[in-house]
Amino acid sequence: MEKLKVQIIEQLNLEDMEPSDIENEEPLFGDGLGLDSIDALELIVLLEKEYGIKVEDPKEGKKIFESVKTLAEYIESRKN
Amino acid sequence: MSRKVYITGLGIVSSIGMNIEETFESLLAKKSGIKKPKHLTSVHKNDFVLGEIDISIDDLKNRLNIPENEAYSRTSMLGMLAAREAVNNAGIDNINEYKTGLLSASTVGGMDRSELYYRDFLTNDTHNKYIDIHHCGDNTEKIARDLGIKDFTSTISTACSSSINTIMFGARLIKMGILDRVIAGGVDALSKFTLNGFNTLMILDKEHCRPFDETRVGLNLGEGAGFVVIEADDIVNKSGKKPICEVSGYANANDAYHQTASSPDGNGAFMAMTNALKISGLSANDIDYVNVHGTGTNNNDLSEGIALKRLFGDNVPPFSSTKGYTGHTLGAAGAIETIFSALAIQNQVTYPNLNFKNTINDLGISPQTEVDKNSEVKHVLSNSFGFGGNNSTIILSKINNN
């Protein structure tokens, strides 16, 4: 999950953040990290670029990107 | 002091027609121009339907009598076609008889050529003449030169609302007495750049778009150009020609919410419509038809619908999005839809919202789905919204004494 956090910070240009600033279960959107819809689209690019996973429906992203934990679980499930 | 501003000429090219006559026929025949592209060379071309104009670069050059070796983008040439028609349509013989300006809008400029020669730009000099025509101002300069306009030219870039803003700004220059006549509008050609870009935003519908439908999933991109000739009432009256309609109101406001998304309460749209009404001196229930921005994205249609309900309450007038015909023509959309609105007043007819079936649950309002030739069309309101939060509205009115 640490690696994933580094990737998120890089992909989303979260300049002032360290991986340790992101809690595993903290919401990525809304009140948590405060990401927005464009960030969600960038996370979809990240999934494809780093993990070869294609997300076709943007609505699907909502559940996947709830937190770093759900994202990691999703990547794990798609690997198998 | 208070000069009125009349529309006296229209010029248009889009996937539903190469001129006003063809376009109007398609509108009445419910004929959409959206299909698989023939001329755009993209690896995605078979994945999407687009409002592409069925004409090649070479045929465009022929049609405009441009020498083969001169560098012209598709964008410039589409713009020249529409601008020439607008000037002819307005019956102008001597363009410099009055102080005349050109205001044009574009979001991609010469991108259609740049992306073709991008590799060459980086590695060799074979296509460097196309570097100079990349910028959006190049279209404006080419069109101005083609029409012989000397007094004033400018280019506006406020994304997809750009060309409504050119008409608004032109109207202001006329009211201020700085110019007597303005050719205003916008143009954008399809490019891989925009297709890829909108694809990454995941707001493209691979099938025909369904604006204001509960099941809508996105927009179709299109290309086109639209120009109107607007003139001061004093010079129109002097010439004795019959104007098409009056530009009675206009406004723009910033939604100040998100780079690309519209606010959930439709604030920017509501402000633009409210302020345009204020300028026209009309009240909401004077509006007979609304040509909505209605791109077919989840976000736009819901937000715009909410703004309509805020403004009109339970009496939302007949409205439709014409993007099911042309696709979203970006920098040209505002002018193209202003032209549709002017044709509505001129011919006393309003248009259907193609592909609509299901009312949006959260809205409870439905667009018009048939051609309506039986209702009086005195005042038409048209919306155009753009990324960057720019929301613009124009109101056109029938001229009473003719």
Next chain:
Amino acid sequence: MKNYISSYCKIKNGTVIVNNNEVFRSEANDLKSVVKEIYRSIKPGYAKFFKMDDISKLGFIAAELMLKDTNLKNRYNDSEIGIVLSNSSSTIVTDSEFQDTIQDNNNYFPSPAIFVYTLPNIMIGEISIRHKFQGENAFFLNEKFDSIFISNYVNSLINNGKIKACLTGWVEYSENGYEALIYLVEQDGNTEHTEENINIIYNK
């Protein structure tokens, strides 16, 4: 009716001038580093800054510095404040960046975050979102900074009552360099909003 320039910020060659005072100087040559250094020096605490493209960062930071002591939000409603900006090269640098992400079929990962910045008026959107300005806005493409055009246009907006204050100017960035002048026009003040006075601050 006369209008006045009440505040300005000029950024060029690493030098930042606010209302005739040099407030910051960067030794860096590239815009990316310069705007970051300025941001660090004024600490606006606005993380979204880092997601913007470089020309938006330039416009945003110039607006930030120019507005600092103007108390603008307490003096006007949101809809009374407009933004009119201009430049020559639109968003050419960002356009190329996006083009690079779609050019290579073997490394094809187009970035939505870059694409949204390939329109010059997104900068207006960013400033509007930050400060909740909702008045009329426009972005013009002119060959060079046109002080006659801008002064006429902005004065007419204010004189016609569309807005009461306008953030305006020129924010340009291309391979040939960068340059920003952002200033505020209001109905009161000491420096009249004329072509001559605009050129004086533009040439600082």
